[in-house]
Amino acid sequence: MVFYRSNEDGTFTICHKTEVVKNTLNPVWQPFSIPVRALCNGDFDxxxxxxxxxxDRDGSHDFIGEFTTSFKDLSRxxxxxxxxxxxxxxxKLKKRRYVNSGTVNLLSFSVESEHTFLDYIKAGTQIHFTVAIDFTASNGNPSQSTSLHYMNPYQMNAYAMALKAVGEIIQDYDSDKMFPALGFxxxxxPDGRVSHEFPLVTEK
Incomplete structure (x- = not known):
């Protein structure tokens, strides 16, 4: 079966093709899922x-017939x-006694909602943001302008700007607006051992 969505200009666009069910005159197709937007563009009627x-094996598939429905009808x-x-x-035009070429029965139909990020926020979702700073030598000497960690006295480096841009947005979804900051x-x-996880602020 081939499903078509109707367009505003009266044309139709293919939105789904079922699998082929072979060697039977009473096929039963597998359940499938399709976004409502693809099926009817959100218009239930x-x-x-x-x-x-x-x-047909040679690709010249024979047209049996067609029918029309709507999301509203299918949802029943x-x-x-x-x-x-x-x-x-x-x-139907050629044969006076022609009624149909068979019937198609809908066996099941269900609608599954996919929640958006906004839905989660409206429901009170909290976002906990943690910052990790790379202290390895691969970043270069922070006193040199070629280093990604360069501490420019007049402006923030790229890392700091990225953290500020993200943090200012994320903080509105964090109850205490405080972010754990770690280094590695x-x-x-006192022993000079390399640590791959340590807090940037320690209690004295």
Whole structure:
């Protein structure tokens, strides 16, 4: 089956193709998921067209027929309202007694909501931000302008600017607006051993 979303200009765009079910006259397709935006662009009454084909090995699949529905109708789930006659318009014109080329029954339908970042924030989510500073020699001597840690007396270095930019935003989602700051890759007193995790502020 091929699912089409209707567009504002009257055209249709393919939004999903099911798998091929072979060697049966009564196929049952596997459940699939598709974003509501892709299926109907968020318009629950928008027409959804479904075409049904008979698969051929050589690729010349035979058109069986089609039917239309909507997200609103599909959301009713398995019921008498979701039994669709598959109609081939050409056969209907040629054959007076033609009724349909079969029916498609909806077996199940469910909607799963995907929460956005804003939803989490509205619900009271807290973001805990931790800063880690690289003290390894690979960053160069902080007294030299070529170092990423260069301490310019007139402006912040790139690291400091990045931390400030992110921190000023993140702090609004942190209850105490305080960020743990750690360092790694430095030799610490009194024995000069290299530590890969230490607080930048220690109690005396």
């Amino acid at each position: 928008r027409t959804i067209k479904v075409e049904v084909y008979d698969w 789930g398995q019921s008498q309202f979701n039994v669709y006659e598959v109609v081939n318009a050409k056969k 890759g430095a030799k610490l007193p």
